[in-house]
Amino acid sequence: MSSPELPALDAAEVHVHTAGGQIGPITRFQLKEKLGAGEVSATDDYWFAGMEEWKPLSSRPELFEGLPDPSSVLSEDDRLDGVFSNLVHASWDYHSDHKFASHIDEVFLGAIITGYLDNGWSLIDINSDGTHHYLRFEDMKDHSRSIVRFTHLTPDLALSEVLGHRASVVVGYGERLKNFSKVWSAIKSEYKSGFLAGDTPGTISVDGDISSQYVYCQVPLFLKIDDYVSRAYEVDYKKLDNDLDACTHALRKYLRARFT
Amino acid sequence: MFGLLAAFQHSAEMRESKDEMLIGEIVRAMARQGYPSIQFRAGDDRQYVRFKTVTDPVLHTVTTVLDRKTGSGALSSAILGSKATLKITAEIQNRVADPDDLIAMYKTDFANIFKMPMIGGIKLNHELNSVFATTTKVIEIDRFVNKGDDGVAKLIELLSGTIGELKAKLEPFKR
Numbered sequence: 280m281s282s283p284e285l286p287a288l289d290a291a292e293v294h295v296h297t298a299g300g301q302i303g304p305i306t307r308f309q310l311k312e313k314l315g316a317g318e319v320s321a322t323d324d325y326w327f328a329g330m331e332e333w334k335p336l337s338s339r340p341e342l343f344e345g346l347p348d349p350s351s352v353l354s355e356d357d358r359l360d361g362v363f364s365n366l367v368h369a370s371w372d373y374h375s376d377h378k379f380a381s382h383i384d385e386v387f388l389g390a391i392i393t394g395y396l397d398n399g400w401s402l403i404d405i406n407s408d409g410t411h412h413y414l415r416f417e418d419m420k421d422h423s424r425s426i427v428r429f430t431h432l433t434p435d436l437a438l439s440e441v442l443g444h445r446a447s448v449v450v451g452y453g454e455r456l457k458n459f460s461k462v463w464s465a466i467k468s469e470y471k472s473g474f475l476a477g478d479t480p481g482t483i484s485v486d487g488d489i490s491s492q493y494v495y496c497q498v499p500l501f502l503k504i505d506d507y508v509s510r511a512y513e514v515d516y517k518k519l520d521n522d523l524d525a526c527t528h529a530l531r532k533y534l535r536a537r538f539t
Numbered sequence: 540m541f542g543l544l545a546a547f548q549h550s551a552e553m554r555e556s557k558d559e560m561l562i563g564e565i566v567r568a569m570a571r572q573g574y575p576s577i578q579f580r581a582g583d584d585r586q587y588v589r590f591k592t593v594t595d596p597v598l599h600t601v602t603t604v605l606d607r608k609t610g611s612g613a614l615s616s617a618i619l620g621s622k623a624t625l626k627i628t629a630e631i632q633n634r635v636a637d638p639d640d641l642i643a644m645y646k647t648d649f650a651n652i653f654k655m656p657m658i659g660g661i662k663l664n665h666e667l668n669s670v671f672a673t674t675t676k677v678i679e680i681d682r683f684v685n686k687g688d689d690g691v692a693k694l695i696e697l698l699s700g701t702i703g704e705l706k707a708k709l710e711p712f713k714r
Binding site for chain 2: 407
């Protein structure tokens with residue numbers, strides 16, 4: 280009498296008599312796994328639908344030998360689920376890249392705050408609508424102030440891939456002047472600055488606040504945010520501190536030369 | 540005379556800026572834990588900052604919302620101090636893509652969340668791929684700002700303690 284056809288690889292149809300009792304129904308993949316783990320012996324008897332009697336596993340080794348990798352044998356349901364999963368995972372990666380492109384400026388904003396605070400400044404003003412950001416710091420010892428205002432110019436993923444993450448940045452430095460005439464002179468300069476064309480990089484403009492007697496010097500720049508923030512959200516604080524320190528130094532020198 | 544007015548103006552500005560000072564310290568404390576800021580909405584008395592918990596294997600983001608209630612004026616500051624509410628929300632994100640897992644997650648997580656909508660002041664909320672836990676604390680801003688290293692240490696203790704509590708509530712939902 281011929282042996283019945285073997286069950287499909289992923290069909291739970293095999294029963295086995297082991298030393299510990301009867302197990303099943305299990306698939307042929309599971310049988311192979313249990314043989315490997317020593318939970319089932321080749322001398323144990325097995326049975327599946329169509330057989331007339333129980334027989335030792337060793338009498339039909341093709342039941343569990345030479346089986347393909349289970350992951351390569353999938354039902355249509357599992358195969359389609361796999362395709363769907365891959366689509367979703369690829370979409371997550373795409374979504375992640377878009378998110379990063381849209382919030383790298385806010386990582387930069389946090390890095391500026393952290394860098395300033397580490398250098399002894401306190402944050403005294405913050406305004407942000409998600410695209411335009413404004414920060415004001417004060418050194419509590421000498422009451423000098425620093426301002427950083429910036430706008431992310433390339434929040435779109437495609438643009439940032441081509442141009443990098445560019446930002447227009449204005450860095451300012453201010454001091455409280457005791458002499459009112461100096462403040463008044465700064466306000467006159469601010470008025471004259473209004474006649475100058477545009478925000479040409481490197482042009483230092485002057486601003487004055489009569490109520491607090493602060494005079495500020497400001498310089499517009501263009502920075503590449505990716506020079507400071509990596510895709511892994513790591514910040515190059517050394518470069519950031521160095522660059523902001525250089526701006527503050529230049530503005531302080533200019534302000535003191537003109538107004539003190 | 541002008542000097543006096545300027546000094547008065549300056550002290551008013553400093554009083555009004557305490558919540559900004561605290562936000563600055565929160566941003567720095569979170570950055571030191573490896574959580575960079577990824578979203579800001581900052582106005583006069585309410586500051587919203589979202590952080591990406593890059594170095595945490597369970598959490599996806601943490602959001603802080605500082606809402607100043609008292610103390611921006613000289614009188615209210617003297618009488619009531621500088622009270623604020625600090626809302627902290629932690630989020631886990633499950634990138635579940637297998638349809639069978641999605642069905643199972645939807646059923647079990649929703650059932651669990653509705654059984655315990657509030658645990659020790661922590662609210663849980665489920666938005667399919669994300670689960671959020673939120674708690675709100677009433678804080679005195681003066682405990683943390685202009686207090687040097689001691690104030691910073693207290694702030695770090697408050698943040699890491701609260702985030703730890705929220706994380707413990709969210710861990711069972713992480714896939």
